[in-house]
Amino acid sequence: MDPFEPAIIAFVCNWCTYTAADLAGTSRLSYPKNIRLIRVMCTGMVDPQYVIKAFLEGADGVLISGCHPGDCHYINGNYKARRRVKLLKEILPRFGIDSRRLRLTWIGASDGIQFAGIMGDLVAQTRELGPALPDLKMVI
Amino acid sequence: MTQAIHIDIKNEDWLSGIRSFFTTVMEKAGIDAILIPTRLSVKNRIMPTLVSDPARLAEADPLSPAFPVNGAQQLAKLTRLPAGGKMAAVLRPCEIRAFNELVKLNQGKRDDVVIFGVDCPGALSNSDFRTFADQHETPDAATRAFCAAAFSSDPIHENLTLTSACRSCDHPTPDGADIAVALFGTDSTKGLTARAHTEMGETVLTGLDLPPAEAVPPQQKTVIAAMLKQRKQYRKQMFTAVEDATGSIHGLSTYLADCVNCYNCRVACPVCYCTTCVFTTDTFCHEPFQYLQWARRKGGVKMPTDTLFFHLTRMAHISTACVGCGQCTNACPNDIPLSDLFSFVAHHTQGAFGYGAGLDLSQQQPMCGFEKEEYGEVVGLN
Numbered sequence A: 001m002d003p004f005e006p007a008i009i010a011f012v013c014n015w016c017t018y019t020a021a022d023l024a025g026t027s028r029l030s031y032p033k034n035i036r037l038i039r040v041m042c043t044g045m046v047d048p049q050y051v052i053k054a055f056l057e058g059a060d061g062v063l064i065s066g067c068h069p070g071d072c073h074y075i076n077g078n079y080k081a082r083r084r085v086k087l088l089k090e091i092l093p094r095f096g097i098d099s100r101r102l103r104l105t106w107i108g109a110s111d112g113i114q115f116a117g118i119m120g121d122l123v124a125q126t127r128e129l130g131p132a133l134p135d136l137k138m139v140i
Numbered sequence B: 001m002t003q004a005i006h007i008d009i010k011n012e013d014w015l016s017g018i019r020s021f022f023t024t025v026m027e028k029a030g031i032d033a034i035l036i037p038t039r040l041s042v043k044n045r046i047m048p049t050l051v052s053d054p055a056r057l058a059e060a061d062p063l064s065p066a067f068p069v070n071g072a073q074q075l076a077k078l079t080r081l082p083a084g085g086k087m088a089a090v091l092r093p094c095e096i097r098a099f100n101e102l103v104k105l106n107q108g109k110r111d112d113v114v115i116f117g118v119d120c121p122g123a124l125s126n127s128d129f130r131t132f133a134d135q136h137e138t139p140d141a142a143t144r145a146f147c148a149a150a151f152s153s154d155p156i157h158e159n160l161t162l163t164s165a166c167r168s169c170d171h172p173t174p175d176g177a178d179i180a181v182a183l184f185g186t187d188s189t190k191g192l193t194a195r196a197h198t199e200m201g202e203t204v205l206t207g208l209d210l211p212p213a214e215a216v217p218p219q220q221k222t223v224i225a226a227m228l229k230q231r232k233q234y235r236k237q238m239f240t241a242v243e244d245a246t247g248s249i250h251g252l253s254t255y256l257a258d259c260v261n262c263y264n265c266r267v268a269c270p271v272c273y274c275t276t277c278v279f280t281t282d283t284f285c286h287e288p289f290q291y292l293q294w295a296r297r298k299g300g301v302k303m304p305t306d307t308l309f310f311h312l313t314r315m316a317h318i319s320t321a322c323v324g325c326g327q328c329t330n331a332c333p334n335d336i337p338l339s340d341l342f343s344f345v346a347h348h349t350q351g352a353f354g355y356g357a358g359l360d361l362s363q364q365q366p367m368c369g370f371e372k373e374e375y376g377e378v379v380g381l382n
Ligand code: SF4
Pocket: B165, B265, B268, B269, B270, B271, B272, B321, B322, B323, B324, B325, B326, B327, B328, B329, B338, B339, B342, B343
């Protein structure tokens, strides 16, 4: 049997983590293809419902990643994102979605190497956890 | 300034005593209109009613177990802009808490309204209330029978099927009111006490010219403590039952399996305040090919879709503001015990942020602020 390949949805902010992903690409660094990047203007615009929808559609992990504290281009979007992640980590695990499946990281625009490394670690961790929802028929 | 006044009660008739108290309030405190649970002129059904003619208070009934809607939503409609008159409102404790949440969200204001709260022994669901009301000769008789049972030494009376939200409510006294009328542990042959909790409340009481309150009945504390003990026990059991039933997505789907996406629970929820909920926008007006694609990918897709998505989103959006009023359960046409679930989630989300919905007007809502240094544990891959 093929090893389990997790699907990970990553909401990345335009100004930092997306730019880092771009840098990783132009630097010809590779990272696992399990990550599906969704570019958002700021982590502060990631409504908790985006994360919920991703899990209910079968994502095995969700990453929100943006600028380091103090560097958000909209001043404080990443602080708001941090509270929302805290909130989701209180809700989702009660219904069987392991807290480790939702991650928040700060990856700056020049952190191309870190970006590739973190994506590799994230995929490895999520692979360990196995599929989030073994059967999507459970989702009504 | 008067802190507390005595409400005269004759023949153990609380209802008449309360009505004449509010009549005095309207006449002496310059209140133009009061929002108060009142009987419809056509039937023994009770709705919050904005009463401007004190004579109409003869039909007011703030002691009835009817709880058709959470009055906080109605009071927000009356206070979001200046109304051009002085208003008062009589609310249950959970309605006051919900209103406080709405005030924090700029949906209403407390400045121009005097809020009266009455000790709340609990309420019946709409369908149970209809059955209960229709069993009695007169509407007054129904309310008196309810009070006799609810304020007896065994507050959760066998014959009263109070809602699970009420049985599990651990804030049954109207601490957030401007003026609170105490009923728990009161000797029904004696009068009642109305106590001011705010400056506005003191000003109003001072102008009423009513005798000062008598001493607090000695049994009041023990009655409240005993009730809270019972409620907390029920609450614990309720949470355990929800936890056992919903520990997985499969469990949560099973819990919500009867849902038909009517969104009545959202409409009835006092703190779900968005005028346009995302679930009723075009975002959810999917293209037909989208449904087909889902069906193909999953082998089949239940319609209406997005049931779990709706409820989980509502938990994320409003559980930190949930006051446990039970109106979501009351509104559900398919008898889903929603408030058990939402109170359970609210208990944990509010706990995580050290927040208590509606309890303290000065406490910022968790999703309306942030600190620069906090919750480091949710950042990173560890
Ligand atoms: S979720 Fe239910 S119990 Fe909580 S405030 Fe809304 S209607 Fe009341």
